[in-house]
Amino acid sequence: MTARNGRAPSVKEVAAAAGVSLGTVSNVLNRPSVVSTSTRERVERAMAELGFVRNESARQLRxxxxxxxxxxxxxxxxxxxxxxxxxxxxxxxxxxxxxxxxxxxxxxxxxxxxxxxxxxxxxxxxxxxxxxxxxxxxxxxxxxxxxxxxxxxxxxxxxxxxxxxDDVLGGRIAVEHLLERGHQRVAFVGGPESVGQVRDRLRGAREVWAELGRPTDDLLHLPTGALTVAEGRAAGERLAGLPARRRPGAAFCANDLLALGLLQHAVGAGVHVPGELAIVGYDDIDFAAAAAVPLTSVRQPxxxxxxxxxxxxxxxxxxxxxxxxxxxxxxxxxxxxxxxxxxx
Amino acid sequence: MTARNGRAPSVKEVAAAAGVSLGTVSNVLNRPSVVSTSTRERVERAMAELGFVRNESARQLRxxxxxxxxxxxxxxxxxxxxxxxxxxxxxxxxxxxxxxxxxxxxxxxxxxxxxxxxxxxxxxxxxxxxxxxxxxxxxxxxxxxxxxxxxxxxxxxxxxxxxxxDDVLGGRIAVEHLLERGHQRVAFVGGPESVGQVRDRLRGAREVWAELGRPTDDLLHLPTGALTVAEGRAAGERLAGLPARRRPGAAFCANDLLALGLLQHAVGAGVHVPGELAIVGYDDIDFAAAAAVPLTSVRQPxxxxxxxxxxxxxxxxxxxxxxxxxxxxxxxxxxxxxxxxxxx
DNA sequence: CCTTTCGCTTGAAACGTCACATCGGATGGT
DNA sequence: ACCATCCGATGTGACGTTTCAAGCGAAAGG
Structure with missing residues (x-):
């Protein structure tokens, strides 16, 4: 419990204080068993008194x-x-x-x-x-x-x-879920396609769609500039702007932030979720479960x-x-x- | 662009490769101006060839x-x-x-x-x-x-x-805002009181309440066990369980997670926000603005x-x-x- | 031609830790 | 009384970097 002198004490100073050699202090630190109890206690006391803290840089260098x-x-x-x-x-x-x-x-x-x-x-x-x-x-x-x-x-x-x-698989199960729920037209919301995750999730969605022989036009791709809440909101507006005949009743978003933005727009515009618009997100972040309408999402471990x-x-x-x-x-x-x- | 020999090259090796002393390499790194152009270039070439990377531990130790x-x-x-x-x-x-x-x-x-x-x-x-x-x-x-x-x-x-x-001030402005909006009964949702932030925000709320001579009972404290979404949801249930006469029309939550949980419960229970329950959060995290009903919140810088x-x-x-x-x-x-x- | 100056490079020491070989002294067996 | 044994403590060198005094050769000045 001695006052600081400006520089942190080293093993050398501890050794001097305890009246032993520097090597012994090192032994107390790294192989306490080879040190006799009495010296070990003396050294430990000195360390406590001086406020000794191992220097990690020196250890690393060594x-x-x-x-x-x-x-x-x-x-x-x-x-x-x-x-x-x-x-x-x-x-x-x-x-x-x-x-x-x-x-x-x-x-x-x-x-x-x-x-x-x-x-x-x-x-x-x-x-x-x-x-x-x-x-x-x-x-x-x-x-x-x-x-x-x-x-x-x-x-x-x-x-x-x-x-x-497996993002392709993730895209598949999201869309399969929506199909099971009876949706005929689905929007994939996400971009840019330079992001690998977006590409793969979209691919999975398209694969299922093709395998079941659904009309290609019924899987609409709504591209976004980023994977953010704001972009999700903007996508919601574009979705709402579509003529009712062509408007999808479900959206699969490339991640949860987009999905939350989309949900926010829907609630604000009085669009019932999931009645008029079902939403699937991706990642299953904690805020997905905490949303006003708890969000279906594709969970990643x-x-x-x-x-x-x-x-x-x-x-x-x-x-x-x-x-x-x-x-x-x-x-x-x-x-x-x-x-x-x-x-x- | 030489192959790795297992250990990262040191200044010494760079020096040897460039045919200069180790001190010169260090000079190239730290005071390039004192080194002649030709040697500097030679050293730099050697560093690139060997893939030299400064060792931060050694720098730190020194x-x-x-x-x-x-x-x-x-x-x-x-x-x-x-x-x-x-x-x-x-x-x-x-x-x-x-x-x-x-x-x-x-x-x-x-x-x-x-x-x-x-x-x-x-x-x-x-x-x-x-x-x-x-x-x-x-x-x-x-x-x-x-x-x-x-x-x-x-x-x-x-x-x-x-x-x-200033959390006391934060508590004040939150409650002042609700009073301006005409609310007569307000719940403070938050706990545990061992958390200083919670204590201060509650104190601010109570100060305003007292200064305006409002009945103490009309500022209800709904304690929570933590500052989480789940606790916010639980608080919502307790709030809903109150007899209508005593039920506050507004809640001030100790942070946004609680507020989001409370909001989720309200939406799920068909309680209109803000019509039947106004909510103020605290922190103004990004998800507060992104909530289905965008959340009024006390912003901290x-x-x-x-x-x-x-x-x-x-x-x-x-x-x-x-x-x-x-x-x-x-x-x-x-x-x-x-x-x-x-x-x- | 000798000395001074200047620009550039060199070599050694130090930072704190750890491992290893060494050394000293006590103990016990013969 | 002497030697072997053993436990415990010691001292040294190395890790890679930076700094600084010192060295060295060449150019400039007398």
Whole structure:
């Protein structure tokens, strides 16, 4: 409980205070069993008195590797990614690691900057939902020797780990659910198509539609500029502007934010959900269940996604026999009130 | 572009490859102007070829301090804290720092564990929304010499920095707004009272009530066990269970999650919002504006809160003349549809 | 031709920790 | 009384970077 002198005390100072050598202090820290009880207690007392805290940088330098993982998420405004982050953190905690959480916000240069910083930190692994899985700085970073795990995007190639959810299947089950509910015309709300997740979910929807021989025109694609609540609201307006004959009685949104925006517009415009418009979202974020009309959504195992990604990165970092793995999870439909009734 | 040999190349290897001394490589990195153009180019070429990446741990060890800030948030499930985190990250980016984002989840021992780890990392500063501002491990950590800034909680004492929003004022303006709207009976929904924010907001509400000489019983306190959507829903049920004479026509919720839960219950039960029940939330998270009935809420300058906290921590870490500062922001009411009409 | 100056490069030391080889002294067996 | 054994403590070197005083060669000035 001594006052600070400006600089944090080192093992050397603890050793001096306890009247032992520096090596002994290190032993107390790392292999307490080889130290006699009396000296150990003396050293521990000195550590407490001086307020000694291990210097992690020095340990890292010595060990050659840090005790941290990193997650670079794609959109900090979407709770889905925070749930993935929570899964990562839980796995990291088990392994006694710290986590750097970064947000590229969809910007490729911000992503590159984050990667660069993380490489300098010598993090054990980088978990990344990439802006563009083909961007050169990804390959460049991987070449530097830090494990990179793609999150929520299947690796195109076999030379890196990835965890993802089968988005094509997700698109299928969403549309199948609406068909079971008796809907004849369905809108797919989502874009831009440069986003792989959007492409795949739309593809799944179209596959089912084609397999059942439905008229192509009855699966309407309402493109959006982003996956946000505001865009969902705007899509609602466009939907309402359609002539009644052509207007779909159900919408499948590429994610829950769009779905919430669409729902908000419907409620505001007096459109009954699900009576006049059934809505299916995607991701099953907590706010989907909490919406005024609880939202049917396609659930992704978000935490599991994060935990698995962390596990893979750690394996790649520590296991010399590591083999790259492309984990693929299955989505599941969670039916709620927003598709609870067929149209009257 | 040489293949990896298992270990990342160091300045020494770059120096050897470029045929210069290690000190020169360091100069290229840190003071390029003192190096002649030809050698600098040679060194830079060698760095590119070997894929050299600075080792941040070594820099830190040498410098005695890290280039990172940390934020320990109270509830990862509440978007409010992620918005604060975004503000912190933006300030950190300006200062070229990394950010560790941690989540105590309201657990005092998780908080302590995070603090311990962060002290070991020698982060420049720790921004913290504490579980309990009086917990001993906070003082203990501060004694270790790492700046600690309280976020969203005013420091009780003058011996540390803090950033907060005036919650008493926030409670006042929420209730004033409802009174202006003509409401006679109001429920305050929120708890537990161990949470300082809840206490202050309730106090503000009561102050206004008393100042205007309203009957105490007309400001009903509906306690909740937590600040979550589920608790908001439950509160809605209790509200609905009250006899009509005593039932308040308006609710002021201690945060937006409660408000959203309450709104969901109302919509599900066919209670018109705001006609039969007006709702005011707190925090103005993005989902408040995105709710089916857009939520009136008390806005806190979330990003600004984070940015200021980061600035204070950094000042404390680097400026020897630093004086502790208790920044206090003013909340503002954002009126939306959930209080749009007075009761009929 | 010698000295001064200047521009550039060099080499060594230090940051804090950990592992490993070494060393000292006490104990016990012969 | 002497040697082997063993437990516990010690000292040193290395991790990769930065800094700074010192060195060195060439150009400029006398």
């Amino acid at each position: 060990a050659g590797t840090s005790r941290a993982l990193a997650y670079v998420m794609l959109d900090g405004g979407n709770p889905f990614f925070h749930d993935v982050a929570a899964g990562i953190e839980s796995a990291a905690e088990d392994a006694d690691l710290s986590v750097f959480v970064c947000n590229s916000g969809g910007g490729i240069e911000r992503e590159a900057k984050h990667l660069d910083r993380l490489l300098q930190q010598r993090v054990q692994g980088i978990l990344l939902t990439p802006v563009d899985p083909g961007a050169p700085h990804l390959a460049e970073a991987a070449r530097r020797g830090t494990p990179i795990v793609l999150v929520d995007r299947a690796g195109d190639t076999r030379d890196q780990c990835s965890v993802a959810v 978000r935490q599991e996604l994060g935990r698995t990604a962390a596990r893979l990165a750690l394996d790649e970092a520590t296991n010399p026999q590591h083999r790259h793995e492309q984990a693929m999870f299955a989505p599941a439909l969670v039916a709620r009130a927003s598709t609870g009734l067929t149209r009257s | 410098a005695g301090t890290s280039r990172a800030l940390a934020y320990v948030m109270l509830d990862g499930g509440n978007p409010f804290f992620h918005d604060v985190a975004a503000g912190i990250e933006s300030a950190a980016e300006d200062a070229d720092l990394s950010v560790f984002v941690c989540n105590s989840g309201g657990g005092i021992e998780r908080e302590a564990k995070h603090l311990d780890r962060l002290l070991q990392q020698r982060v420049q500063g720790i921004l913290l929304t504490p579980v309990d501002p009086g917990a001993p491990h906070l003082a203990e950590a501060a004694r270790r010499g790492t700046p600690i800034v309280l976020v969203d909680r005013a420091g009780d004492t003058r011996d540390q920095c803090s950033v907060a929003v 979330r990003q600004e809160l984070g940015r200021t906290a980061a600035r204070l921590a950094l000042d404390e870490a680097t400026n020897p003349q630093h004086r502790h500062e208790q920044a206090m922001f003013a909340p503002a009411l954002v009126a939306r549809a959930s209080t749009g009409l007075t009761r009929s």
